[in-house]
Amino acid sequence: MKVEQLLRKSLLDIKPYSSARDDYQGSDASIFLDANENPFGELNRYPDPHQRELKQHLSNVKGISEPNIFVGNGSDEIIDLLIRLFCEPEKDCMLQFSPTYGMYQVSAKINNVQLDDIPLNENFQLDWPAIDDYLSNNKSPKITFVCSPNNPSGNTIEDVLTLCNKVSGIVLLDEAYIDFSSKKSLLTELNNTPNLVISQTMSKAWGLAAARVGVCFASEELIQWLNKIKPPYNVSQLNQQAAIKSLKQVESQHVLIQEIIQLREYLHSELLALPYVQKIYPSDANFLLVEVDDATTRYNQLIHESIVVRNRTKLMKNCLRITVGTKLEINELIKAMTTII
Numbered sequence: 011m012k013v014e015q016l017l018r019k020s021l022l023d024i025k026p027y028s029s030a031r032d033d034y035q036g037s038d039a040s041i042f043l044d045a046n047e048n049p050f051g052e053l054n055r056y057p058d059p060h061q062r063e064l065k066q067h068l069s070n071v072k073g074i075s076e077p078n079i080f081v082g083n084g085s086d087e088i089i090d091l092l093i094r095l096f097c098e099p100e101k102d103c104m105l106q107f108s109p110t111y112g113m114y115q116v117s118a119k120i121n122n123v124q125l126d127d128i129p130l131n132e133n134f135q136l137d138w139p140a141i142d143d144y145l146s147n148n149k150s151p152k153i154t155f156v157c158s159p160n161n162p163s164g165n166t167i168e169d170v171l172t173l174c175n176k177v178s179g180i181v182l183l184d185e186a187y188i189d190f191s192s193k194k195s196l197l198t199e200l201n202n203t204p205n206l207v208i209s210q211t212m213s214k215a216w217g218l219a220a221a222r223v224g225v226c227f228a229s230e231e232l233i234q235w236l237n238k239i240k241p242p243y244n245v246s247q248l249n250q251q252a253a254i255k256s257l258k259q260v261e262s263q264h265v266l267i268q269e270i271i272q273l274r275e276y277l278h279s280e281l282l283a284l285p286y287v288q289k290i291y292p293s294d295a296n297f298l299l300v301e302v303d304d305a306t307t308r309y310n311q312l313i314h315e316s317i318v319v320r321n322r323t324k325l326m327k328n329c330l331r332i333t334v335g336t337k338l339e340i341n342e343l344i345k346a347m348t349t350i351i
């Protein structure tokens with residue numbers, strides 16, 4: 011796959027914005043009068059536009075080399091940049107598998123790019139006959155979104171590499187929840203799979219939703235293109251520092267992730283005892299999709315008890331999506347769910 015052949019045509023001759031920190035990269039200077047910054051204060055300097063230190067830490071933790079890493083202002087920025095990089099509005103199409111993460115559709119709409127949808131099968135896996143049918147209809151989606159573990163169903167999507175071989179555009183594999191999964195990340199397949207792009211986030215397992223740090227792993231060529239079109243200072247200094255601090259404590263992060271996984275099993279077993287819980291879907295993430303008798307009624311009853319879960323009944327009939335909280339929070343939830351029987 012040649013990235014250039016897939017790009018939005020108007021970008022081919024783009025001259026990226028060159029920041030003051032791009033023009034001067036030496037380390038000898040001690041007086042900086044080149045960026046119209048304020049000489050006073052603590053956050054007065056622009057952040058590193060290339061997030062070098064952060065990428066070093068990501069590289070160590072993830073085992074992927076720095077030129078294959080892009081950092082965004084949350085994964086939502088990465089989704090948006092990829093659409094803008096590859097898709098011609100009103101002309102190209104993209105593909106997703108529902109039920110899935112709502113931002114793909116929102117970003118598609120904002121960018122005025124058609125997003126086709128093929129429902130997952132009854133096991134929330136890729137529906138191959140439907141996919142083959144779609145592709146044989148002369149469809150060539152520029153971006154195919156796969157969320158695995160999938161939000162809201164929680165399961166891992168199988169055979170993503172087969173999908174990469176079938177489609178001609180890129181496959182954006184959204185691994186936002188991968189650190190909670192017992193299955194392994196496809197990061198190890200990046201080198202053999204040129205059209206595979208993997209996004210992860212520090213918002214979930216790394217506990218940094220407030221900091222907005224999304225990470226994208228792809229071929230060096232594709233990462234270079236993302237660098238050309240990104241806002242120059244897309245990740246703030248505060249966000250970069252928060253992410254670096256978290257990545258330096260990788261051991262304690264792993265302990266917390268293990269705890270969340272155990273709490274997921276605890277939540278699962280407690281929910282099973284409730285008479286109106288009809289099904290709990292297996293989860294590789296930090297949430298459970300739970301089918302109840304009447305999701306909207308149960309949702310409102312829980313709100314009345316000051317507990318907010320997510321009502322997903324529009325995506326999955328009568329399903330609530332419940333995030334794994336602390337043991338105390340789970341116990342409060344179960345107490346409230348018992349009260350409303």
Ligand SMILES: *Cc1c(COP(=O)(O)O)cnc(C)c1O
Pocket residue numbers: 083084085086087111157161184186210211212213214219222223224
């Ligand atoms: C929460 C979530 C994200 C995280 O997005 P950020 O912008 O990085 O916070 C990405 N993808 C999915 C599927 C999610 O559920």
